[in-house]
């Protein structure tokens with residue numbers, strides 16, 4: 001009975017106390033942990049639970065020796081050398097795979113503590129779809145830019161709810177470039193077709209498959225910008241008219257001064 005109660009309490013505590021830390025894809029995130037009166041002769045470590053597997057992130061073996069988990073060396077910074085009661089870690093350059101439950105494990109006297117938190121990774125992807133370009137021979141080109149994806153983000157085109165794939169009548173080309181300061185990716189996609197579709201196809205950004213179960217928070221801005229061609233036409237015709245008018249005027253004033 002005591003064991004059962006203990007289990008229930010742990011469940012309740014972990015259910016209620018589990019805080020969620022949100023991290024922006026490609027940035028650094030601090031995972032907080034206060035460890036006042038920590039028993040220095042006992043272990044202190046951080047580990048992460050991802051689906052069914054648990055990984056070590058950092059472990060302090062004793063006052064002088066510590067160890068980083070595989071792939072965390074250089075990605076994790078600790079603050080213990082500045083403040084012995086600050087067991088927080090800084091996780092650098094967060095990726096979609098970093099989503100999981102993080103535990104800070106330490107002892108106060110003989111008492112085991114393992115405050116846990118969920119890490120959710122999100123990104124702000126912006127999706128910009130341009131008004132179609134109309135080329136000769138009935139070809140139309142739809143263009144779309146996505147900013148702020150990760151290496152797995154894809155652009156997908158849909159028309160009337162159906163996914164559009166390349167085919168003899170539809171040419172889709174997508175390029176991906178990395179934005180060096182953030183490590184995030186920008187994508188450009190063009191869909192060229194002779195088909196006259198109503199409604200017009202729309203593009204969307206498909207996030208990393210690792211987070212489809214727990215989707216990114218994302219701000220998607222779909223802006224249809226209109227090509228400047230009509231405006232350009234007005235400007236050119238307007239300038240020609242003004243020039244013509246001025247030219248006529250100078251001709252008139254020339255004649256007047258002649259006469």
Ligand SMILES: *[C@@H]1O[C@H](CO)[C@@H](O)[C@H](O)[C@H]1NC(C)=O
Nearest residue numbers: 048049050051052053054055
């Ligand atoms: C986790 O589960 C997957 C499939 O459910 C399995 O392939 C994998 O081996 C498991 N990993 C561990 C560490 O148990």
Ligand SMILES: *[C@@H]1O[C@H](CO)[C@@H](O)[C@H](O)[C@H]1NC(C)=O
Nearest residue numbers: 033034035036083084085086
């Ligand atoms: C050390 O960290 C603890 C826990 O974060 C905090 O309460 C305390 O004020 C810090 N001490 C100093 C000297 O910064």
Ligand SMILES: *[C@@H]1O[C@H](CO)[C@@H](O)[C@H](O)[C@H]1NC(C)=O
Nearest residue numbers: 039040041042107108109110
């Ligand atoms: C710290 O942990 C060790 C090992 O578990 C234990 O022997 C010792 O009593 C603890 N210290 C205190 C002050 O409780």
Ligand SMILES: *[C@@H]1O[C@H](CO)[C@@H](O)[C@H](O)[C@H]1NC(C)=O
Nearest residue numbers: 026093094095151181182183
């Ligand atoms: C962040 O991680 C990504 C993916 O692992 C990598 O491509 C990028 O260069 C890293 N950025 C920095 C600033 O380390």
